[in-house]
Amino acid sequence: MTPTLSIRNLTVDIPTRHGTLRPVQDVSYDIAQGEILGVVGESGAGKSMAGNAVIGLLNPPAHIASGEIHLNGTRIDHLQGDDMRRLRGQQIGMVFQDPLTSLNPLLKIGDQLTETMLAHLDISQSEARKRAIAALEEVGIPGAAQRVDSYPHEFSGGMRQRVVIALALCAEPSLIIADEPTTALDVSVQAQIIALLKRLCRDRGTAVMLITHDMGVIAEAADRVAVMYAGQLTELGAVRDVLTAPLHPYTDGLMGSTPLASRGKARLHQIPGAMPRLDALPDGCAFHPRCPRAQADCVRNPGPTLSDGQGRAACFHPLVREDVA
Amino acid sequence: MALVSVTNLTRIFDVSKPWLNRVIERKPKAMLTAVSDVSFDIEERTVYALVGESGSGKSTIGKMLVGLLAPSTGSVDIRGVDLARETDAAKIDDVRADIQMIFQDPFASLNPRWRVRDIIVEPVAARGGETRGLAERLLEQVGLAARDAGKFPHEFSGGQRQRICIARALASEPKLIVCDEPTSALDVSVQAQVLNLMSDLKDEFGLTYLFISHDLTVVQHMADKIGVLYLGRLVEEADPDTLFDTPKHPYTQMLLAAAPQLDGFGREVAPPTGEIPDPINPPPGCAYNPRCPLAADICRTTRPELRRVGNARVACHMVD
CATH class of the missing domain: 3.40.50.300 (P-loop containing nucleotide triphosphate hydrolases)
Incomplete structure (x- = not known):
């Protein structure tokens, strides 16, 4: 069976004035x-x-210098712009360290979830909202139907990280x-x-x-x-x-x-x-x-x-x- | 006699909105009890550790110990002197020289514009002491080189910076060092x-540490006695072996069960439920009762006193 993720001989380079730094060198693993x-x-x-x-998400000038990354058998390391988006x-879903800075403080969490789903899944607005509430329930947020219209600052750190996990999983990534x-x-x-x-x-x-x-x-x-x-x-x-x-x-x-x-x-x-x-x-x-x-x-x-x-x-x-x- | 004796220490912060907003919104004053009625002693040449999650008041206690914050009620006696109430300036000065502090973030606690030499000798220079060769000697003691004294903090890594912080704390030859999350x-x-260095220096200089940490494993390694805090209250106090082998308070038990274990491969435990309550409106009775599996009626009405159970002191109605 093909692994979900397969990294082969990945090398990341950062060219600087004082020579090239190599923060990742010849790394290979599968998941x-x-x-x-x-x-x-x-x-x-x-x-x-x-x-x-x-x-x-490498910040330029950091770039992949050599190696291959395959996701479900498709090569993804050379994708650019819209294809990557x-x-x-x-x-691929992402969960970062700091749950406060990975949520938009000006948007209700329900809107952030539906935005992600509407961008990636072919569903209606009302269907997306229904799924958003279900996703919040799944990550263990009590009273999800009410909390879906709350802002990130109204949640504690642990609850925010649950929201971030719901956000990462809502488009059903592999x-x-x-x-x-x-x-x-x-x-x-x-x-x-x-x-x-x-x-x-x-x-x-x-x-x-x-x-x-x-x-x-x-x-x-x-x-x-x-x-x-x-x-x-x-x-x-x-x-x-x-x-x-x-x-x-x-x-x-x-x-x-x-x-x-x-x-x-x-x-x-x-x-x-x-x-x-x-x-x-x-x-x-x-x-x-x-x-x-x-x-x-x-x-x-x-x-x-x-x-x-x-x-x-x-x-x-x-x-x-x-x-x- | 204990070097440090903390008695019924309480600190309340006023976190109300500004006066005008309160009038317009008809809101009462909001008082946050960060530390509530905490008592413990630290014996000389021992390591006393305070553990707890964020908001448990451990850093507030540390700050009150060194005199950066005044207690609302209760007292901190160091060598028999209460810094908040003592009026004899000479006595205060004498005791204060015996206390130093090491902070969590070695990047924020060193002045980037000062040379390491000036940073280290500052506690001594501020009191007009002799500083020649002091920085060089201390740097070697904490495992850096004497010539590092002429460098600036940005030339060092995080671990090296924390060594500089330790050297600075040692400069005035203190008896007590308050370490607030020194390795987090x-x-x-x-x-x-860094932990090995701190142990060595303790033996060499006869130091006493108040070690504040959220990391149970570090505390277990360093401490002679551990106090567990929950919502500003001391819920259990014991030596490491007693605490880790037979935790008595349900909160301590929960904390130990939740801590990741190196041999816990694929461990499936029911994770703890609930979160720390709002310290502005703490639950009545025992602060832990909403999350506690043992909670009975008395836990919801009466706050448990810290009492001796075996080798430990526990604040729980349900333990005997």
Whole structure:
């Protein structure tokens, strides 16, 4: 079966006066129908940039330099203008981090929902309003028939994010890109939103790209996980395997520095140093200057990659686990 | 004796509309109770953590502790001195020199026009202390280089900036540091570096921390004692092991269940219902009663007192 989204060797370039920066480098992964793929990494790892490339929202001068993006078997990375606009909303829904800034404060939420539906679906105004109320009910907004005529400021943060999810799903897209959907929310509201996202996508068979820095959210929501570092995919696999038995030294260090994983220990595991700047990437594997397992050949170019979208860790000397085949 | 002793602390903000609007719209004054009758002690050389969701009043308590806000009623005693009521200027000055603060956003809390050296020595220079070589020494202690003293804040990453903030907080040799979400703006691996640094400095200088956070996992790692806040009220207080192994208050239980877990693969739990109520019109009785699965009639009429249950202090009618 063709995956809903298939990214192959995606590279994003930003030309600047001081040379070309490469925030996303040779990234490949698939998302199957109904699957939630978690994309994790620290700030500047390129996880949001890859998501923006899929939906055609790269800010110039950033552009896709090479690689292919296929949605349901159709190539979409070269689409421009109106073709791309039709795709957005109709086939790809987007949920951003800040629910306040992703809604228009001057429009009633019902109008924002019907606008999206009328743009993408062949239905009447009254039918669209009916569907808008149904969509709000589905995301768990109490009294949807009345609240449909409220403005965004009349909702709390968690309720606003529900509206944004309703908005992303209202044209029945086959892929949702959720970029840090719960980062601005409290723990209890976060749990509600994650549960909602999981339920809706399972019911409709929507594929989800869940971009986050929170390992706990990934563990609970995702089926598979892609770990990014300095623009490159470092590890890809089933969420349980990657989180409990990471093969890439970076994933291993990241898990160790999570306070949750080191309960009762006096000190957290530290990865020395910081992520390299994009204009000063080291030769070979981008992680080797910080890596405890680095050897002489880690500086050789080209560095390790997962360019076929298969395999586990982009590393010349991955950790050895006996229990993982 | 405890270093910090907070007694029946309450802070009420007037969030009314302007006078004329109130007259025209016939609206009463609106009073927001951010902190309501909170009492706790912080022992010397320990880490006391306050956790809660947004609007729970944790930052307001931190600000009242350092004297940035005055309490409406109740008191904060630091080394036996109540900063809001003490009249002896010398005594106030003496205590204030013992308190410093680290803020959440390392990009907003450093003056972009000042060199790092000036930023760090400011707490000492303001009191006319000797500052020669101080910035360089502190920078090395927080894991930066002495030559960084001549740079400006924009030359540093978020984690490095938070180290500068820590160096500034250490400059006046304080006893108590109030840390308001010190690692919330940082990535996990940087957060680990900063938390380790804070632990090391605590042992080295004999510091006491009030650690304010919304992140249960960070609090669990750092704290000696944890206070859980809900709508400005302290609902439970216990040491980390007791709190995380046997949470007693229904709100704490809900919070722990809702927190994502690293081994929670495909976990299907019923997410918590409802949201934090409006602090201008809090529900009568226990603030948590509209969301509480155990709520009985008494919970809707009488506010529960914080009382000792085993190793913990809990404010709930239904716990025994």
